[in-house]
Amino acid sequence: MIQSLRKVIVPLIAMVVFLLLWEALVWVNNWPNYKMASPSDLWPAYTRYWELFLVMGWQTLWRTVLGLILAIIVGVAIGMVMGFSRTMRDALYPLLVGFNAIPKATIVPIVALLFVGAHDFNTVLIAFMISFFPIAVSVSIGLSTLEPEYRDILRALGASQATIFWKIALPKTLPEFFGALKVAVTLAFIGTNLMEIVSPHGRGLGALFDSGKTNSDYPLMFAVLIALAVLGIVLYYIVVALERIFAGWAERPAG
Amino acid sequence: MTSLIDIKGVRHAYKTANGPLPVLDGLNLSVPEGGFCAVVGPSGCGKSTLTRLVAGLMKPDEGEVTLHGEPVRGPRSTVGMAFQNPVLLEWRSILKNVMLPLEIVPGGLKGKAAEDRARYLLSLVGLEGFEDKRPSELSGGMRQRASLCRALVHQPEVLILDEPFGALDAFTREDLWQTMHEVKAKEPFTGVLITHDLRESIFLGDQVVVLSGRPARTQYVMEISRDKAPSLDDLYTPIAAERLNTLRHQIEIAQGRVTEEASA
Numbered sequence: 001m002i003q004s005l006r007k008v009i010v011p012l013i014a015m016v017v018f019l020l021l022w023e024a025l026v027w028v029n030n031w032p033n034y035k036m037a038s039p040s041d042l043w044p045a046y047t048r049y050w051e052l053f054l055v056m057g058w059q060t061l062w063r064t065v066l067g068l069i070l071a072i073i074v075g076v077a078i079g080m081v082m083g084f085s086r087t088m089r090d091a092l093y094p095l096l097v098g099f100n101a102i103p104k105a106t107i108v109p110i111v112a113l114l115f116v117g118a119h120d121f122n123t124v125l126i127a128f129m130i131s132f133f134p135i136a137v138s139v140s141i142g143l144s145t146l147e148p149e150y151r152d153i154l155r156a157l158g159a160s161q162a163t164i165f166w167k168i169a170l171p172k173t174l175p176e177f178f179g180a181l182k183v184a185v186t187l188a189f190i191g192t193n194l195m196e197i198v199s200p201h202g203r204g205l206g207a208l209f210d211s212g213k214t215n216s217d218y219p220l221m222f223a224v225l226i227a228l229a230v231l232g233i234v235l236y237y238i239v240v241a242l243e244r245i246f247a248g249w250a251e252r253p254a255g
Numbered sequence: 256m257t258s259l260i261d262i263k264g265v266r267h268a269y270k271t272a273n274g275p276l277p278v279l280d281g282l283n284l285s286v287p288e289g290g291f292c293a294v295v296g297p298s299g300c301g302k303s304t305l306t307r308l309v310a311g312l313m314k315p316d317e318g319e320v321t322l323h324g325e326p327v328r329g330p331r332s333t334v335g336m337a338f339q340n341p342v343l344l345e346w347r348s349i350l351k352n353v354m355l356p357l358e359i360v361p362g363g364l365k366g367k368a369a370e371d372r373a374r375y376l377l378s379l380v381g382l383e384g385f386e387d388k389r390p391s392e393l394s395g396g397m398r399q400r401a402s403l404c405r406a407l408v409h410q411p412e413v414l415i416l417d418e419p420f421g422a423l424d425a426f427t428r429e430d431l432w433q434t435m436h437e438v439k440a441k442e443p444f445t446g447v448l449i450t451h452d453l454r455e456s457i458f459l460g461d462q463v464v465v466l467s468g469r470p471a472r473t474q475y476v477m478e479i480s481r482d483k484a485p486s487l488d489d490l491y492t493p494i495a496a497e498r499l500n501t502l503r504h505q506i507e508i509a510q511g512r513v514t515e516e517a518s519a
Contacts (some may be wrong), residue, residue, distance in 0.1 A: 149340050150342050152307075154359060156310040157330065157332045157359045157360055158330045159359045172346075250346075
């Protein structure tokens with residue numbers, strides 16, 4: 001009981017201390033809000049624009065999630081191909097590394113020009129492109145490092161490749177997959193925001209941030225930052241919860 | 256009397272970048288039904304290749320492997336395997352791990368019958384009460400016991416053990432030797448045991464086969480007759496010492512440290 005209470009109270013206290021320090025920093029330096037908004041400036045921004053925050057937050061959320069789902073589907077497929085075939089691994093790996101090395105901020109204008117006006121599509125596309133790489137790599141490594149004995153145990157009984165995949169390879173790869181998904185969810189979120197901020201007449205929290213900038217509404221910009229943080233935390237912990245359900249066995253019992 | 260496992264004149268070479276690497280060259284082995292054949296030999300002499308041949312996981316270049324007089328052409332569900340690494344599935348309970356082969360083999364027990372069979376085997380090896388534990392919660396010896404149950408759950412004709420006790424400490428290993436005899440009394444099987452431990456080979460095997468260094472051929476066969484399961488004390492009798500001496504000498508020949516002529 002005390003333990004679980006601690007788990008809630010300690011982070012809460014930490015958060016309050018952080019906000020107080022932030023407020024103090026602005027107050028001591030006597031910074032105007034165009035230099036840095038203080039937490040007490042944020043509340044008016046939220047109450048004034050709460051409807052916008054809900055609408056834009058939802059825009060950002062669904063695009064991120066859709067991009068992430070695409071990244072999971074494509075990433076797992078590429079990972080499986082690379083995990084099962086050495087030739088495909090040798091062929092695809094340098095391409096993937098090269099693609100991943102390109103900063104996605106440079107892809108954003110290209111995509112925006114390529115599919116002019118297709119804002120939703122573009123945003124989902126960037127979220128997908130930035131986040132599928134860790135998933136593909138982790139799945140391929142998980143599959144290709146499966147100890148031969150695991151295969152032999154089932155193959156000796158006459159099991160098909162599909163059976164070996166479902167019974168052993170897939171569940172054994174799940175911890176790596178979720179590790180990658182935690183990275184991917186944050187990346188997808190970054191991708192969505194990149195597109196939202198850069199593309200004109202955009203939507204989502206990124207666009208709200210951009211409009212704060214053009215209207216010199218600095219508290220609004222900071223309010224968006226906090227809203228993004230909250231959304232990112234929520235997404236991250238959804239993945240953590242899924243991991244507990246599907247790969248909880250990989251966690252060592254405490255003690 | 257026909258043998259259950261028959262290996263005749265088997266030759267096999269692995270293809271490597273530097274040309275073929277012969278691992279087996281004239282391997283003969285014959286295990287009668289209910290027999291337990293221990294195979295010893297220098298490191299890297301092709302003992303594991305032998306297990307893969309019997310399991311049907313690979314085909315020899317030359318020669319024949321037969322089970323019940325039928326040539327082995329591919330994997331068959333009448334084989335049970337256990338390795339040095341127990342390879343239990345971490346996401347399954349011990350009970351579900353043991354039941355795994357029943358989900359694969361055609362006509363395997365299902366539902367309650369499958370569970371009862373697994374529970375029975377676990378109680379046989381002293382793992383009663385651990386059915387719902389995860390593999391990571393068990394010690395190395397216990398995991399190896401569970402792995403043994405999994406190898407036996409579908410009542411295989413042939414049990415293939417590839418150094419199953421190799422990674423265990425000496426006391427745990429001796430415990431498991433005795434467990435093997437207890438299990439064999441209640442769940443008869445025909446077995447091939449690959450081992451590095453000469454004491455293990457004469458304690459468990461009723462036939463000890465010494466393979467020569469690579470490429471391996473059958474170098475020496477020792478028959479060990481016994482009318483009841485041995486006790487550990489039997490390992491410290493003059494007859495055991497003599498057998499161990501003979502085997503050790505054969506291994507030295509296999510390693511090329513002594514020539515047969517010099518010893519004659």
